[in-house]
Amino acid sequence: MHTPAIGSIDILVAGDHALLREGLVEMVTAEPDFRVVGQAGNSVTAVQSVAARRPRVVLLDVEMPDRPVCATVRQIRRISPRTRVVVLAMDDDLRLLRDVLAAGAHAALVRSASRQELVGVIRTVCQEATSVLMVSHRNASQLAVPASSPLSRRELQVLELAAQALSNAQIATRLRIVEGTVKRHLTNVYTKLGAVSRLDAVNKAEAARLLQPSFRTGTPRG
Structure with a gap:
């Protein structure tokens, strides 16, 4: 067995x-x-x-x-x-x-x-x-075709890093801003996209071609 x-x-x-x-x-x-x-x-x-x-x-x-x-x-x-x-x-x-x-x-x-x-x-x-x-x-x-975005440049940067599974603290460090600002940007992103979570926001942004989806053309990292 x-x-x-x-x-x-x-x-x-x-x-x-x-x-x-x-x-x-x-x-x-x-x-x-x-x-x-x-x-x-x-x-x-x-x-x-x-x-x-x-x-x-x-x-x-x-x-x-x-x-x-x-x-x-x-x-x-x-x-x-x-x-x-x-x-x-x-x-x-x-x-x-x-x-x-x-x-x-x-x-x-x-x-x-x-x-x-x-x-x-x-x-x-x-x-x-x-x-x-x-x-x-x-x-x-075709995934890199730009689209008109309701998100600001900074909101897109925050969402792109969130899509990479970075924490709020890590995003803040990467962008050299405070963690509270990251949270505020994410709140704005959720409101603008009608999202309820990070994954939901990322999926909706990718579907609207606001973000480049995480695609793999070779062997994905496991």
Whole structure:
């Protein structure tokens, strides 16, 4: 009988194609600290499994039947806030990938990603308070297109550092300002973006193309 590793990461694999699910299960179980705790073939079953098992990570295929992927992401986040949602897409449609991040997914990457890339993304979203967008080299340049921003230059600087999981004190040190000023800037950012948390603010800023998403075109840092 297999004994889970201490500190193992419980993963639910959700996709309507059995071959895709089996391939994902094979990839993640190759890691000694990863443990697949369930599989789901549709959105309803995926949400029910999350409610019952509270996995650390859900690998969610973007083309799940029953309901739109963004609605599924929101429901998973609502019933299990600690669960990290990683969405897998057929191709790197930037609008779609941004939409799932804005809905609350912690990462979005294409199905063609390698095992090392997938494992790296899972480790990253479990360890860092940031979102990950993995696209091809072909589309990576599109992420840097500037947009008209409701945020001031300083507010954008603070949010960019917050997206890197820096604390208020670390941001203050980096920008050479006091911690209270950082808090005030973040409060303004939340108000302007209608956000309720750092991650929510970062996701909404990335969806609106105010920030460049944290994308990886090689092996993500784990």
